[in-house]
Amino acid sequence: EVWVLRLGHRPGRDNRMTTHVGLTARALGADRVLLAGDATKSRDTIEDITDRFGGPFTVEQTDEPNRVVREFPGTVVHLTMYGLPVQDVEAEIREAHADEAVLVVVGAEKVTFDVYEAADYNVGVTNQPHSEVAGLAVFLDRLFDGRELDREWTDADRRVVPMATGKKVVPTDSEE
Numbered sequence: 001e002v003w004v005l006r007l008g009h010r011p012g013r014d015n016r017m018t019t020h021v022g023l024t025a026r027a028l029g030a031d032r033v034l035l036a037g038d039a040t041k042s043r044d045t046i047e048d049i050t051d052r053f054g055g056p057f058t059v060e061q062t063d064e065p066n067r068v069v070r071e072f073p074g075t076v077v078h079l080t081m082y083g084l085p086v087q088d089v090e091a092e093i094r095e096a097h098a099d100e101a102v103l104v105v106v107g108a109e110k111v112t113f114d115v116y117e118a119a120d121y122n123v124g125v126t127n128q129p130h131s132e133v134a135g136l137a138v139f140l141d142r143l144f145d146g147r148e149l150d151r152e153w154t155d156a157d158r159r160v161v162p163m164a165t166g167k168k169v170v171p172t173d174s175e176e
């Protein structure tokens with residue numbers, strides 16, 4: 001299993017980014033996102049997309065994110081621009097993931113130092129400042145080695161028919 005923990009949500013200001021962390025986690029192969037703090041609006045949006053476009057994917061809220069990090073029974077990867085380059089540690093993390101679950105932690109504003117200490121890996125997707133959504137996307141793609149792109153979805157009520165030009169969405173019971 002792969003879980004994503006989104007720390008430091010600020011209601012209002014972070015709604016869109018937190019929603020995008022959840023949607024990106026879902027689309028790129030994670031099983032669950034945990035949202036710290038009052039992120040109910042983002043949770044509703046992510047659940048709505050999962051209902052329409054499929055899962056399995058779970059959204060949860062937590063008031064004790066640091067405890068989730070401390071007590072996670074698996075490998076904890078904290079994404080941070082200050083961490084070790086992803087290309088240097090990805091193989092080791094993939095190996096760990098063969099045996100146990102992975103928790104990927106991303107921040108919003110400043111992440112407290114106890115998260116850096118509790119993480120098994122502090123990982124940078126470059127050592128340049130950018131976005132939790134971008135960092136998460138690149139990390140998950142490395143973790144799954146691209147296989148997440150061919151993921152199958154269950155319990156969707158609609159799906160996109162890929163096309164070179166145009167937009168086509170059909171009910172999932174359609175043969176198209």
Ligand code: SAM
Nearest residue numbers: 079080081106107110111124125130131132135
């Ligand atoms: N300035 C804040 C700090 O020092 O903790 C981070 C703000 S940044 C907009 C929000 C989140 O994006 C970070 O907590 C981290 O998870 C992620 N992030 C930003 N740049 C990153 C990078 N180069 N590699 C990995 N994650 C990154």
